[in-house]
Amino acid sequence: MTAQRWRGISGIAVLLAAAATAAGARGGFGNHGDRDTDDRFGGRKARNVIFFIGDGMGVSTVTATRVYSVGVDGRLVLDQFPHTALSRTYSADSITPDSAPTMSAMMTGVNTNQSVIGLDASTEPSEFNADGDGRAPWTLLELAKQRGLRVGAVSTATITHATPAATYAHINQRNNENDIALQALPTDATYNPRLGRGIDILMGGGRRFFVPSTVVDEEGMRGARTDGRNLRAEFHAAGYNYVWNTTGFNAVRSLPVLGLFESSHMEYEFDRPSDLGGEPSLKDMTVKAIQLLEGATRRRSNGYFLHVEAGRIDHAHHAGNAYRALTDAQELDEAIGAAAQMVDLRDTLIIVSADHSHVFNISGYPLRPLQELPYRVRSFSPGYESAGSVGHGILGVVWDLNQSNGHVSETTDRDGVPYTILGYHNGPGYRGAPRVDPRGDPFRGLGGAVPTGPSHPAYFQEAAVPLGSETHAGEDVAIYAIGPGAELVAGTVKNTHIFHVMKRALGL
Amino acid sequence: MRTRACQTIVAVHVAVLAALSAAHAGRIGISAAQRSGEGSGAHVLVLPTRRASEAPPAAPPALPAAAERVTPLTLEMVVRWKPVAGRAQTRQQTVSRTADRVHVAARHGREWLFERNVRDPRRVSGFLIDHAAHAIVAHEESDLRMLMGVRGWADVLMLGFDRDLLGDSMRPAQTRTIGGLRFARYAPDRKHAWTGELWWSEQSVLPSEFTIADSQGLTRFSIARIRAGVEDSLLRAPASRFPAYRVFTVANWLERH
Numbered sequence: 001m002t003a004q005r006w007r008g009i010s011g012i013a014v015l016l017a018a019a020a021t022a023a024g025a026r027g028g029f030g031n032h033g034d035r036d037t038d039d040r041f042g043g044r045k046a047r048n049v050i051f052f053i054g055d056g057m058g059v060s061t062v063t064a065t066r067v068y069s070v071g072v073d074g075r076l077v078l079d080q081f082p083h084t085a086l087s088r089t090y091s092a093d094s095i096t097p098d099s100a101p102t103m104s105a106m107m108t109g110v111n112t113n114q115s116v117i118g119l120d121a122s123t124e125p126s127e128f129n130a131d132g133d134g135r136a137p138w139t140l141l142e143l144a145k146q147r148g149l150r151v152g153a154v155s156t157a158t159i160t161h162a163t164p165a166a167t168y169a170h171i172n173q174r175n176n177e178n179d180i181a182l183q184a185l186p187t188d189a190t191y192n193p194r195l196g197r198g199i200d201i202l203m204g205g206g207r208r209f210f211v212p213s214t215v216v217d218e219e220g221m222r223g224a225r226t227d228g229r230n231l232r233a234e235f236h237a238a239g240y241n242y243v244w245n246t247t248g249f250n251a252v253r254s255l256p257v258l259g260l261f262e263s264s265h266m267e268y269e270f271d272r273p274s275d276l277g278g279e280p281s282l283k284d285m286t287v288k289a290i291q292l293l294e295g296a297t298r299r300r301s302n303g304y305f306l307h308v309e310a311g312r313i314d315h316a317h318h319a320g321n322a323y324r325a326l327t328d329a330q331e332l333d334e335a336i337g338a339a340a341q342m343v344d345l346r347d348t349l350i351i352v353s354a355d356h357s358h359v360f361n362i363s364g365y366p367l368r369p370l371q372e373l374p375y376r377v378r379s380f381s382p383g384y385e386s387a388g389s390v391g392h393g394i395l396g397v398v399w400d401l402n403q404s405n406g407h408v409s410e411t412t413d414r415d416g417v418p419y420t421i422l423g424y425h426n427g428p429g430y431r432g433a434p435r436v437d438p439r440g441d442p443f444r445g446l447g448g449a450v451p452t453g454p455s456h457p458a459y460f461q462e463a464a465v466p467l468g469s470e471t472h473a474g475e476d477v478a479i480y481a482i483g484p485g486a487e488l489v490a491g492t493v494k495n496t497h498i499f500h501v502m503k504r505a506l507g508l
Numbered sequence: 509m510r511t512r513a514c515q516t517i518v519a520v521h522v523a524v525l526a527a528l529s530a531a532h533a534g535r536i537g538i539s540a541a542q543r544s545g546e547g548s549g550a551h552v553l554v555l556p557t558r559r560a561s562e563a564p565p566a567a568p569p570a571l572p573a574a575a576e577r578v579t580p581l582t583l584e585m586v587v588r589w590k591p592v593a594g595r596a597q598t599r600q601q602t603v604s605r606t607a608d609r610v611h612v613a614a615r616h617g618r619e620w621l622f623e624r625n626v627r628d629p630r631r632v633s634g635f636l637i638d639h640a641a642h643a644i645v646a647h648e649e650s651d652l653r654m655l656m657g658v659r660g661w662a663d664v665l666m667l668g669f670d671r672d673l674l675g676d677s678m679r680p681a682q683t684r685t686i687g688g689l690r691f692a693r694y695a696p697d698r699k700h701a702w703t704g705e706l707w708w709s710e711q712s713v714l715p716s717e718f719t720i721a722d723s724q725g726l727t728r729f730s731i732a733r734i735r736a737g738v739e740d741s742l743l744r745a746p747a748s749r750f751p752a753y754r755v756f757t758v759a760n761w762l763e764r765h
Binding site for chain 1: 552553554555556557558562564565566567591592593623625626627628631633646648649650651653654655657721745747748751754755756757758759760761762763
């Protein structure tokens with residue numbers, strides 16, 4: 001939806017649009033073959049909904065994170081959720097989607113096209129046919145806000161990035177983040193009026209889209225706004241508490257909050273301690289958001305909807321760096337655990353899913369580390385005894401057992417060269433040279449530092465196809481759920497189903 | 509590894525969870541739901557103890573005092589890449605360097621502009637200008653660290669050479685002058701990361717020649733010419749130089765390229 005069109009929506013038009021959307025949700029886009037007409041939840045079951053997204057967190061990423069974080073026998077917090085399903089992620093125009101249509105589908109129940117946020121499938125990316133945008137279905141956050149719930153969006157990506165933006169914005173090109181920021185600003189002409197008096201919590205990165213390009217921000221970075229506007233000040237004037245570092249973050253006690261902790265995306269969890277201004281972790285932001293929302297809703301409101309995204313799992317995968325993908329996914333699980341710990345699971349539905357997968361593989365038949373084996377081996381090649389010292393061995397090379405003589409050695413390719421457990425089908429990790437032992441591979445990735453081995457944070461896993469950026473993958477992703485309404489998460493569903501589960505849980 | 513490394517899952521007792529939950533706004537937490545058997549059913553959620561991450565990245569390297577006194581220079585560089593297999597390739601690059609900006613006219617119609625951080629002068633950010641794509645890709649400090657191995661402004665100012673590698677005990681063998689700047693020759697040191705000859709100007713914190721090796725071959729950087737001054741327009745904000753170009757974050761750029 002263009003800025004001009006937003007100006008025309010207000011008052012009764014909003015209500016009419018809501019009614020139309022609600023009707024459409026039962027028979028329109030995205031419902032084919034799913035149980036979205038299931039009427040087991042006619043009334044409200046949950047007071048609150050918290051919706052976690054691991055951006056790009058396909059099943060292989062969850063598995064690798066589990067091994068890295070708690071061991072192959074261990075269980076992540078999300079592993080313990082009692083209800084799971086498979087989610088089909090395709091967009092209206094692509095087998096393998098990007099984050100814009102998938103999060104739009106999960107937030108509106110309507111599937112759409114690549115790069116499109118919150119507009120239906122008659123909308124082309126960037127409106128290249130110049131035939132006007134399609135319908136703008138209501139998002140769950142908008143519906144919740146309309147019903148008087150508190151609402152928030154938290155992300156380690158820019159808060160105007162596709163995934164968080166799909167909770168509150170409608171636009172035909174995800175990259176127009178300057179425009180997306182305006183849709184959340186209550187005093188702007190292009191403000192999304194469905195957000196009422198405003199989103200209660202916006203926390204993440206992306207300060208550059210709130211700062212003029214001629215201005216250097218709090219951390220010495222130039223802004224990206226070409227209209228000369230300082231949205232930090234405008235949000236403040238609209239009543240928001242604006243914070244940009246951990247000091248300000250820790251001091252926040254009331255809503256609404258705009259937290260912009262980085263010029264671009266927030267740091268990877270691994271890099272976060274080195275940040276100039278100091279920035280909260282995803283877990284910190286989740287805890288703070290719940291504290292603020294719980295406090296506010298106890299006093300005056302009737303529940304909340306909170307979206308939390310670990311946005312940089314996806315970015316690390318694109319760069320071909322499994323280390324940062326796994327450490328960010330681990331931080332997401334920390335945030336989920338903190339949330340589950342804080343809320344009353346009798347009245348709060350928690351859903352965890354991903355928008356899409358990546359071409360990220362767990363390959364070979366890797367023997368578990370020596371310390372984890374259920375039997376004693378006869379002998380092993382040097383290095384195996386410490387193979388589990390980082391990430392229970394998941395970041396290392398493949399070791400295997402000779403079942404005839406009980407000896408453990410590195411598994412090798414047909415040229416006798418060891419290979420890593422984790423790898424990518426495509427991306428910048430393509431070597432373009434004869435393979436070498438990963439433990440001595442000085443490959444610099446995208447021109448970067450030389451790692452000390454495959455467990456090193458600077459290691460870029462090998463890729464089969466040379467691409468500047470590793471790509472998404474099209475297989476289904478998992479949904480994990482706990483709390484009232486979670487039992488509707490079952491089977492294999494289109495990702496639009498998540499919208500209906502949350503909507504029904506909240507009785508919207 | 510940090511100290512919290514542990515290979516076992518530690519079950520957090522229900523009572524502990526209850527206490528922690530109560531601390532948050534006095535609400536009922538996981539444990540209550542578990543006891544009641546409502547909502548979450550009989551599932552017992554256990555908070556695992558995690559493995560540690562590696563130590564976080566080191567702080568950006570400190571800068572020698574001379575870094576504050578560098579004068580604007582335009583450097584004509586020759587980069588010679590000799591792959592493990594195949595023919596050697598040579599390309600020329602022009603680098604414009606001031607005390608707070610470095611511009612590189614790179615190959616394939618690309619430019620880089622690196623900017624020193626005004627809040628913390630050890631830090632750096634950068635812009636890749638891709639003329640073919642009409643795009644500007646903003647790189648933050650951590651993007652440069654992860655994707656290019658750039659630790660801070662020092663790495664950019666010194667064109668990728670790590671001055672700390674020189675060590676205290678090394679003595680320059682001879683000197684030469686390029687564009688009025690004097691460079692000292694340091695012999696190869698097997699302990700360190702470079703191979704071949706290194707020519708270094710301490711006064712200008714600038715190497716005029718060094719070679720690095722990786723799995724794909726040898727790359728030798730050498731400065732052919734140096735002239736005083738820079739073309740100021742190259743150091744302007746890329747978005748103002750190319751207002752019709754789209755500006756991307758690295759992540760958005762990688763998403764579709």
